[in-house]
Amino acid sequence: MQSPKRVRKADFPWWLVAACALALAAGLAIAGNDVYAQVFATVSKGVGITVFVTLVAFVLASAAGLGIALMALSSSLWLRQAARFYVEIIRGVPMLVLLFWVAFVGAPGLVAGWNWLTLPLQDAGLLAPAMVRDVSLLWRAILALAIGYSAFIAEVFRAGIQSVDPGQVEAAQALGLTRIQRFRLIVLPQAIRTILPPLGNDFIAMVKDSSLVSVLGVADITQMAKIYASGSFRFFETYSIVAYIYLILTVGLSMALRGLEQRMRRSHSRD
Template sequence: MSAAHPPASRKEFPYWLAAAIAIAIVIAIFVAANDLYSQVFSIVVRGLGITVFVTVIGFALASALGLGIALMALSESRVLRQAARFYVEIIRGVPILVLLFWIAFAGVPAFVAGWNWVTAPLTQAGLMEPLLVRDISLLWRAVVALTIGYSAFISEVFRAGIQSVEAGQIEAAKALGLSRFQRFRLIVMPQALRTILPPLGNDFVAMVKDSSLVSVLGVADITQMGKVYAAGSFRFFETYSIVAYIYLLLTVTLSLALRALERKLRKGAHE
């Protein structure tokens, strides 16, 4: 029984992409021609910079932290391995929204109290001012929450990618006298990247969408700008249609860019 898959050598025309582009263009023309939708778009799009900032900074920090946790999970030290496993399982078990609230309204006040306790002698000597909870902006509380939440998932992506590299190549690198860092940088990571990139890209796109959760803290991202406008104008259909349209433009564009990067990496690996 033959499989119902097209031959690998024949490229299938992306009809879905053509349809999506056509719809996006039609919507863009409609928004530009309609005064109400133009007004909604001009207000909602003001939050785009915050959305991009939260996503890029949060994902960069989450990737760095996730890589560190993955290396701990693959360490020869039992303590580090167990600590990494504990972190991943606990953080993955908490919904992002709950983690966001906890970091913003429980974690930050606890951190401020601890910081002021440690620096009390310097404060009493007049060398520094005590830290206040309001000194830590809600924007950065949101970034920290997304960083911690996503680092647990990203660490598993890195761990699986690193473990996918054949042990024989690592042993050969050891025989050549390469240090642990050189083996990681020259042998392991370049090969693991091809395995890591697709799920890592999925996490990046997911973070674009989950960045909308920061609106619950009043951070002026796309969703918050739409929420404020809709609450004042009662134009809920128009507002949230525009919000969804902007997020779709972001996520679909990112998905296409990531697929192009994957193809480029695969092509480079075969050359």
């Protein structure tokens, strides 16, 4: 049997040391090379859009996913079937196809529906007709990512909620707690420990999938890289920088989420 000291040595994150050393070396190479520095300065302008798209889409997807998970656990057959239908259909559509559908089919359909509902107001001159261009491509992309990931996040929430011991829920019900109180005080605090790791994985995956919004011309990291590379023909330098920036974002988020999981685990062990 291994001693605790040997186990600690085996668990030391040498991969992280190597990754940090590689990131530092790459950063020094970028700072010391005019071409790489120029590429980095151009591509990094899209970081703000990438972060904004990811955060807003993830919040919307989490809210929708929680609602769908609660529908899937409902006592109503119709709600359960509707939730299962949504999850299976959305998960079966590639994210890029969903992005195009929402942008070029869903958004015009929503505008047409709004115009139909507000037709009396338009005829009275109280409201101008809405135009498809009023819905920016940025928000179409955010909506598509939110819809696509809500199906996956719904399954994460469902599995986490079902992992809670039913006996505790029954005990809370016997004490007179309402359904909302049982969920808020008993189910959710315990389920979050199960939910957090896969939810963090979905967040990191969304950071990477946010690069798909570049096909709509949204000025994220990938779009800025496409514009620069097509004008300078420096494809190697440009996409090396793109990979470098995405790795910094995803590895940094992975470490932050891992630290949060460990803190929650220590807090739970003390309790």
